[in-house]
Amino acid sequence: MLEIFKSTETKVLEKVDVVSKGCWINMYAPTAEEINRVANDAQVDVDIIRDALDDEERPRIERDNGQVYIIVDFPYIVHDETGLAVYETIPIGIILTDECTITVSLKDTPILEEFRKNRVKEFFTFKKTRFALQILFVISSYYLRYLKQINKKTNEIEREVHQSLKNKELYAFLALEKSLVYFTTSLKSNKVVLDKILRFNYLKMYEEDKDLLEDVIIEKTQAIEMAETYRSILSGMMNAFASIISNNLNIVMKFLTSITIILSFPTMVASFYGMNVDIPFQHATHSFAFPLIISAFLTSCTAFIFWKKKYF
Numbered sequence: 001m002l003e004i005f006k007s008t009e010t011k012v013l014e015k016v017d018v019v020s021k022g023c024w025i026n027m028y029a030p031t032a033e034e035i036n037r038v039a040n041d042a043q044v045d046v047d048i049i050r051d052a053l054d055d056e057e058r059p060r061i062e063r064d065n066g067q068v069y070i071i072v073d074f075p076y077i078v079h080d081e082t083g084l085a086v087y088e089t090i091p092i093g094i095i096l097t098d099e100c101t102i103t104v105s106l107k108d109t110p111i112l113e114e115f116r117k118n119r120v121k122e123f124f125t126f127k128k129t130r131f132a133l134q135i136l137f138v139i140s141s142y143y144l145r146y147l148k149q150i151n152k153k154t155n156e157i158e159r160e161v162h163q164s165l166k167n168k169e170l171y172a173f174l175a176l177e178k179s180l181v182y183f184t185t186s187l188k189s190n191k192v193v194l195d196k197i198l199r200f201n202y203l204k205m206y207e208e209d210k211d212l213l214e215d216v217i218i219e220k221t222q223a224i225e226m227a228e229t230y231r232s233i234l235s236g237m238m239n240a241f242a243s244i245i246s247n248n249l250n251i252v253m254k255f256l257t258s259i260t261i262i263l264s265f266p267t268m269v270a271s272f273y274g275m276n277v278d279i280p281f282q283h284a285t286h287s288f289a290f291p292l293i294i295s296a297f298l299t300s301c302t303a304f305i306f307w308k309k310k311y312f
Contacts, residue, residue: 001108002030024131074105089182100125154233
């Protein structure tokens with residue numbers, strides 16, 4: 001998909017058909033024809049555009065021939081085969097040329113939807129440096145938003161685990177922990193890119209741009225701390241609940257073993273009295289009562305001993 005936008009003098013974002021100075025070119029899941037068109041019209045190397053379409057590409061920043069190329073990871077939500085929400089990250093490329101700004105990604109993202117709907121304050125397509133920093137700021141905001149969602153889901157699953165302790169809840173914990181691993185790795189890589197922008201002057205920035213970059217770094221640092229904290233808490237909870245499940249299994253097995261032992265005495269006594277041999281009191285008037293009394297006595301004594309030892 002290829003979209004071209006441009007801010008007008010009246011601060012309105014318009015969709016245009018041709019590449020021109022000060023425009024924004026947005027591509028997600030682009031075709032080969034769209035990639036070649038943008039490469040020709042914006043004078044950008046095709047390989048630079050394709051790098052952002054590799055879901056294994058690492059965040060980085062480069063500058064070549066007056067063009068600045070930034071790759072960072074942004075978060076998005078998918079669902080696994082069981083329907084559980086998993087938070088993952090994929091790269092997004094931001095290319096700043098003399099003429100325009102280009103964004104490239106494998107998937108459409110609500111992060112750029114904020115700009116397409118003109119919801120970001122002081123957003124202009126011709127202010128390329130500020131636009132790039134605003135994208136990085138919104139990405140950081142979405143990391144924080146998704147981290148809060150993960151924490152909320154963790155609390156919900158924790159309440160369910162207290163009641164049921166089924167495998168479904170543990171799988172949900174595992175999916176959230178996997179998401180936090182993705183987030184922590186991507187956030188740290190993104191922060192390295194931001195630090196390079198701040199130290200090595202990859203972008204021409206005014207004072208207000210530097211303030212915005214510092215805000216982005218603060219947001220990113222906060223997101224990293226939150227991700228690591230939630231991951232530590234979630235890992236501890238999983239270990240605790242795994243121990244609880246194992247302990248509950250031991251309690252059930254101990255209870256069933258105790259019941260089995262108790263019920264074995266009537267069977268054993270009945271087996272002795274059912275043998276085809278002479279046994280005491282077999283001709284007595286109430287001979288049937290003897291095995292019942294013996295079985296009840298052995299069963300009661302054993303049950304009392306097990307009860308005192310808290311086997312059930």
